[in-house]
Amino acid sequence: MSEMKYCQGPKCHTYQTKDRIRGPKGAKHYQTRRRSYFSYLGGNACSMNCQDDWFRKFGEQALNHFGRIHEPIKLTEENAWVKDYDYDWQSGTRSNWRWVNHLNYQSIPMTKEQYDNPNYTRPRRSTVVVVEATNGKGKVIQKDILRF
Numbered sequence: 001m002s003e004m005k006y007c008q009g010p011k012c013h014t015y016q017t018k019d020r021i022r023g024p025k026g027a028k029h030y031q032t033r034r035r036s037y038f039s040y041l042g043g044n045a046c047s048m049n050c051q052d053d054w055f056r057k058f059g060e061q062a063l064n065h066f067g068r069i070h071e072p073i074k075l076t077e078e079n080a081w082v083k084d085y086d087y088d089w090q091s092g093t094r095s096n097w098r099w100v101n102h103l104n105y106q107s108i109p110m111t112k113e114q115y116d117n118p119n120y121t122r123p124r125r126s127t128v129v130v131v132e133a134t135n136g137k138g139k140v141i142q143k144d145i146l147r148f
């Protein structure tokens with residue numbers, strides 16, 4: 001059971017719909033909607049109107065507070081990786097967890113644990129070098145695997 005919360009739209013109470021009416025006869029008023037789930041403003045506003053009202057009133061402040069973008073953010077092959085998996089709608093099962101690069105469409109398999117790990121944000125490429133030592137007859141007597 002999720003908690004009830006109020007729509008954060010600053011003008012929500014001014015939209016005169018039946019579901020916003022509260023109070024006894026003679027003292028009726030409209031009030032801000034309260035729900036356990038909202039679909040707008042990241043789950044904080046009851047409607048597109050309320051979302052827009054919020055942004056009109058607070059958007060500028062929010063941008064200034066969290067920092068503006070002053071130069072372009074670039075999508076390069078290094079940061080174009082997104083996590084993906086296949087979903088079977090009939091059985092409801094997931095499989096084939098992987099990294100997919102949205103620029104070059106390369107794909108790198110991963111485990112479900114890696115998919116669920118929020119700290120695993122980029123595939124790490126490593127070079128594996130196998131060093132083999134041989135005896136005089138060419139027989140491998142030692143094998144080392146080095147990762148870079």
Ligand SMILES: [Zn+2]
Binds near residue numbers: 009012033045046047
């Ligand atoms: Zn609202």
